[in-house]
Amino acid sequence: MSKYQHLYVVIEHEDGMPLPVSLEMLGEARRLIDGFNKKYSSDEKVVAVVLGHNVRKLCEELIFYGADAVIYADSPELRYRRNLIDTKVISQIARSREVVAEFSDTSEFVKPRYMFFGADSIGRHLSSTVLAELESGLASDINKLVIEDLEIKHEHKTKGQAMMYEKTLEMYRPDFSGFLWTTILCLDNRNPAIEREYHPQACSIIPGVFAPIEPDKSRRGIIVEYVPEFDERDLQVRILDRKIVKSAVDFDSHKAVISFGKGVKDSPEQNIKLVSDLAKEIEAEVGISLPISKKLFPVSQGINSTYMIPDRVIGTSGRKVAPLLYIAVGISGAMQHIAGMKESGFVVAINPDENSPIKDECDVFIRGRMEDVIPLLLEELRKQRPTIQVKK
Ligand SMILES: Cc1cc2nc3c(=O)[nH]c(=O)nc-3n(C[C@H](O)[C@H](O)[C@H](O)COP(=O)(O)OP(=O)(O)OC[C@H]3O[C@@H](n4cnc5c(N)ncnc54)[C@H](O)[C@@H]3O)c2cc1C
Numbered sequence: 245m246s247k248y249q250h251l252y253v254v255i256e257h258e259d260g261m262p263l264p265v266s267l268e269m270l271g272e273a274r275r276l277i278d279g280f281n282k283k284y285s286s287d288e289k290v291v292a293v294v295l296g297h298n299v300r301k302l303c304e305e306l307i308f309y310g311a312d313a314v315i316y317a318d319s320p321e322l323r324y325r326r327n328l329i330d331t332k333v334i335s336q337i338a339r340s341r342e343v344v345a346e347f348s349d350t351s352e353f354v355k356p357r358y359m360f361f362g363a364d365s366i367g368r369h370l371s372s373t374v375l376a377e378l379e380s381g382l383a384s385d386i387n388k389l390v391i392e393d394l395e396i397k398h399e400h401k402t403k404g405q406a407m408m409y410e411k412t413l414e415m416y417r418p419d420f421s422g423f424l425w426t427t428i429l430c431l432d433n434r435n436p437a438i439e440r441e442y443h444p445q446a447c448s449i450i451p452g453v454f455a456p457i458e459p460d461k462s463r464r465g466i467i468v469e470y471v472p473e474f475d476e477r478d479l480q481v482r483i484l485d486r487k488i489v490k491s492a493v494d495f496d497s498h499k500a501v502i503s504f505g506k507g508v509k510d511s512p513e514q515n516i517k518l519v520s521d522l523a524k525e526i527e528a529e530v531g532i533s534l535p536i537s538k539k540l541f542p543v544s545q546g547i548n549s550t551y552m553i554p555d556r557v558i559g560t561s562g563r564k565v566a567p568l569l570y571i572a573v574g575i576s577g578a579m580q581h582i583a584g585m586k587e588s589g590f591v592v593a594i595n596p597d598e599n600s601p602i603k604d605e606c607d608v609f610i611r612g613r614m615e616d617v618i619p620l621l622l623e624e625l626r627k628q629r630p631t632i633q634v635k636k
């Protein structure tokens with residue numbers, strides 16, 4: 245038996261309804277652990293971790309989606325997310341032998357082998373504080389995972405000796421504007437001068453990247469309750485009121501979305517106006533790439549507060565959309581953006597650079613500057629409008 249066992253998946257939910265990223269993580273965890281158990285002839289588990297209030301039904305559902313075991317903590321104090329208390333309870337669960345004893349041999353158990361969190365605003369924060377508490381490393385915004393035995397030779401980690409690291413989680417993340425991959429490893433220090441362990445090997449996972457498995461209501465698993473210990477200091481942060489703010493941006497009821505990116509740079513005010521005119525003409529909602537929300541360009545206050553806002557961001561850091569028509573204007577096609585629009589029915593890109601990755605993601609690539617292309621599109625649409633109305 246190993247000191248490190250199982251893959252723990254920290255589940256996010258809204259009053260018992262799992263967020264899609266939670267089911268996606270479970271799906272990927274299931275695929276990885278099935279491969280792991282086959283390769284190493286072992287019986288390690290996918291363990292879902294749930295904090296909340298009245299979450300028993302959710303726990304059952306998580307088993308249908310691939311968990312072998314669910315560890316849950318149920319308390320009115322855990323109904324809404326508060327980082328301080330969540331960090332404490334998840335860290336307690338991760339170190340608890342008693343709960344693991346319900347589904348495996350714990351004679352050697354110290355901590356989980358692997359751990360997943362969602363790479364959204366809650367999961368990114370929580371993963372960093374939990375891993376600090378568990379004294380291990382964290383790779384953030386991961387979108388590919390592989391478990392491998394690797395031979396590593398490293399000046400500090402292995403004191404320059406080639407050593408075999410078994411069952412290593414290779415965590416891939418898009419970097420350098422989303423066009424290159426970095427592989428992150430969380431390895432024990434085996435150099436005697438700085439020897440120490442680094443477990444769990446943990447990461448936050450980009451929403452929308454992995455597919456959940458088909459739920460199977462005949463799957464059986466073990467549900468274990470963990471009774472958390474709070475003290476007064478943990479409850480210092482109180483939620484007095486909670487409002488779900490409805491966004492003024494409405495991607496769901498529009499059949500078309502037109503998004504713009506840094507390609508507006510030459511004359512931002514006029515170019516955004518062109519995008520807005522085209523959106524009105526085809527009754528589309530307007531989206532943006534992430535850098536636009538950082539207010540990079542000098543524009544009037546109206547344009548600024550209407551368009552350069554986080555609610556319009558499409559991609560892993562924003563919304564996932566699936567309209568019938570998606571038009572990407574001045575967007576290069578970084579994988580974080582593509583993850584948010586790849587379910588669209590028909591994709592048009594307007595871009596002067598034929599080597600932009602968006603070309604591989606669209607059905608029609610219009611090579612040209614938006615300043616030249618959009619006025620022509622508007623002219624043609626306006627010409628055709630009477631015909632379209634007669635056909636209606
Ligand atoms: C952790 C993380 C999360 C991220 N999340 C997101 C996310 O959710 N969403 C997102 O979008 N990005 C995200 N990013 C950023 C992403 O990696 C890219 O940097 C970003 O998408 C690039 O934005 P862009 O396409 O607008 O700009 P650029 O990559 O600079 O592309 C601009 C494009 O405009 C074209 N262009 C230039 N002039 C014109 C013109 N006159 N007319 C038309 N086209 C023109 C250029 O040829 C180019 O292809 C994330 C990055 C990280 C590290």
